[in-house]
Amino acid sequence: MEQTLVIAMVGMLGIGAQWLAWRTGWPAIVLMLAAGFLAGPILGLFSPEHAFGDLLEPMVAIGVALILFEGGLSLDFRELRHAGDGVWRLVIFGVPLGWLFGSLAAHSIGGLEWPVAILFAGILVVTGPTVVMPLLRQSSVQPRPAAILKWEAIVNDPLGALCAVVAYEYFRRIAEFPDAGLFEVVPPLILAAIIAGIIGYVAAAAIAWSFPRGAVPEYLKVPVLLTTVIVVFVFSNTIEHEAGLVAVTVMGIALANMNVQSLRSIHPFKQNVAVLLISGLFILLSASLEFADLAYLNWSFGLFLLALLFVVRPATILLSLLGSSVPWNERLFLAWIAPRGIVLVAISGLFALRLADIGFDGRALIGLSFAVVVATIVAHGFTIDLVARMLKIKGSNRPGMIIVGSTPWTNALADMLREMETPVMVVDSSWQRLAPARQKGLPFYHGEILNEATEHNLDLTPYSVLVAATENEAYNALVCNEFAYEIGRDRVFQLGESVDDRDRHTLPNSIRGRALFESGFGVEDVNERQAQGWVFRKTKLSDEFGFEAAQQRLPDAANMLLLVRRDGTIRFFTHAAHPEPRAGDTIVSFSPPQRRTPGEVAAKRASKKQKQRPAGENA
CATH class of the missing domain: 1.20.1530.20 (Na+/H+ antiporter like fold)
Incomplete structure (x- = not known):
């Protein structure tokens, strides 16, 4: 067999085994052993010693x-x-x-x-x-x-x-x-x-x-x-x-x-x-x-x-x-x-x-x-x-999220993820900007994430997703590009372009992270809505309460951000991808405050007063 054909077969078998290991979760080294042994002594497709001789x-x-x-x-x-x-x-x-x-x-x-x-x-x-x-x-x-x-x-x-x-x-x-x-x-x-x-x-x-x-x-x-x-x-x-x-x-x-x-x-x-x-x-x-x-x-x-x-x-x-x-x-x-x-x-x-x-x-x-x-x-x-x-040395096996940038919006998102028992880490180079995250007791890292020292001080192993949401859109794109190879291009996200910037196309899509939200909200968009009282809401799906029912319960302006599977896997709703929700998933949405009727407000106040009564006091 010609040497060029042997080289092609070696590459195809090796990379094919690596890909199959990625798809199945099986050990790549075992699959490569099986592929080489099958091609060599079992099927006799090629012999490296005969193909390459003294060059082997x-x-x-x-x-x-x-x-x-x-x-x-x-x-x-x-x-x-x-x-x-x-x-x-x-x-x-x-x-x-x-x-x-x-x-x-x-x-x-x-x-x-x-x-x-x-x-x-x-x-x-x-x-x-x-x-x-x-x-x-x-x-x-x-x-x-x-x-x-x-x-x-x-x-x-x-x-x-x-x-x-x-x-x-x-x-x-x-x-x-x-x-x-x-x-x-x-x-x-x-x-x-x-x-x-x-x-x-x-x-x-x-x-x-x-x-x-x-x-x-x-x-x-x-x-x-x-x-x-x-x-x-x-x-x-x-x-x-x-x-x-x-x-x-x-x-x-x-x-x-x-x-x-x-x-x-x-x-x-x-x-x-x-x-x-x-x-x-x-x-x-x-x-x-x-x-x-x-x-x-x-x-x-x-x-x-x-x-x-x-x-x-x-x-x-x-x-x-x-x-x-x-x-x-x-x-x-x-x-x-x-x-x-x-x-x-x-x-x-x-x-x-x-x-x-x-x-x-x-x-x-x-x-x-x-x-x-x-x-x-x-x-x-x-x-x-x-x-x-x-031996009781088992750690958390739920995939986590790194959030770059401490803002009211990112802190609210981190707080929601922590409530759902999803590992989260807020990263910012400013101790002052981290103050709200520290006050909420959120996990945080004080340092520049692009600094080489961060590689040695911050263990990224528990985190499968990165969200860059600082006030600087170009910086967010730079962070996404830096970590795309390590985490995966389809797992680094940033907020989209704000409404005022979309006609200017400040940054090409090829260097940006995946845009959060199907609507493509930008930094200014989410900050403005955050100031108006928009909040993150979570909705648990079941066989009886499906995705359509969850959408009907939310305000019309609500935007789906992500869903968390039972095993902790995080999937985002973006303009390019729409994960298929199923029973057991928890949907996280960013939505305006719900307006209550006067009767609902009165009932809530009465319930609150009832909880505040001293024990044993008659109504």
Whole structure:
């Protein structure tokens, strides 16, 4: 089969599996494994080794390097501070303990020879963020254990690669010089790692210096960055085998902590590249599997998987967190949850190709890494919610709303959402404008939402919708554009253009958020109506009391704003979308005050006086 057709099939299968995972909620990594295994060994549609030959190994190596660089860019030490000492303990003590326990289990239980067992156990210290984050969103765990799991995954991703590099280089040198002692092998490895780290840091410093000063035009920043990563990787590898993985990891971490503002603009592209690489590598590696590789999945490896789940991980966590401030129920939760992901498979696939060069059978690593990924995702993915509930660390799983701008209208909306038990957060850079929200006891964040520091101080995970409703329409559009990629273009909203501005078309629709209200009320429109006494009203629908009946009960001028499903999902009524209300939904409308008849007013006053009478007083 032609290489171009194989590349097209790899892309179609990888992205198709990602899309199917998004539609169904199933783990993407399992679907990609199934797609690659089906296309490769089962149906025989293509074989990556036959299609790409000698190019397969460098393709995988560069893909792994770019994935590790992207993972390093996620490691901002300022945000890591909020996770407390739990993450540092899991790095300082957990990585060596996990490596030691994993090596013993892989050799004595799994039956792997010592070099392969030690290298494989080094890679097993990773808990991939690409699978941890979806699990945390799915189960809605409380903030502290969720933060520890998240940052353990981010930090341990590159550390697992470093452990594998150290193990591989050690055994490669032993294979070349059988008589070499420990002190003859280890110092050169340490020196090579230091040199590679310096190369990565210097490259990061060069990027951080040149990008803000206009030395690189905007349209070349992404190509320059990606090319620099590849050059650093290849150049470091010429100094020492696999030292390039150390260099690109250090480069990513250094760039993440150098406050390079111009890197914000390339984050979407960086994440797109990561998705493409992950999808492509996973399909290539799973399609490379052969039925002979599955022979390693015998009863002894099954026992190793059980030991990994019930002995290695719990022992690593509990010993690492001894004497820490992390409560015992959270320690037990952390001891159970450790799903592995793409980094495990990618690095295992890379070293499986390299181990044969130094006389060891590394083919087992590909099949074994896939088995670990599937076992941990299934075991932890289907039990995380139950375990979190049993250990009483379950957080709110209702989707929330971020409201940018503290105004009488937004505060009234936030108050209504809080009454409906929907998580809400009012964000404003002015402490004075936040005063009414603070007086009402509304959750608030004082700060500029577009400031980079906000990314580290405000956890956006609980919020699925953003509404920008400040007095500045252009600022609202800027906020919507900034968060469209992270939250979703169809989940960022702003008020429409005011009546006086509609003929001027001040801002094109392409850069605006979705317009709230079918009528397209603007900022001035809602403020004027708010001053006239308009209020938010909620109406619960049922089988007997449907949407049409709810509309008839409201004043004719009322405008439907949104509905909240039973599960907390928020859907807005806009000029472009009209959600279908059904029984169990709660409709929120913005409507004028209802005029009561004289009889209704008198009855309300009488009821109020009756409630104010002292107990025991006769009417």
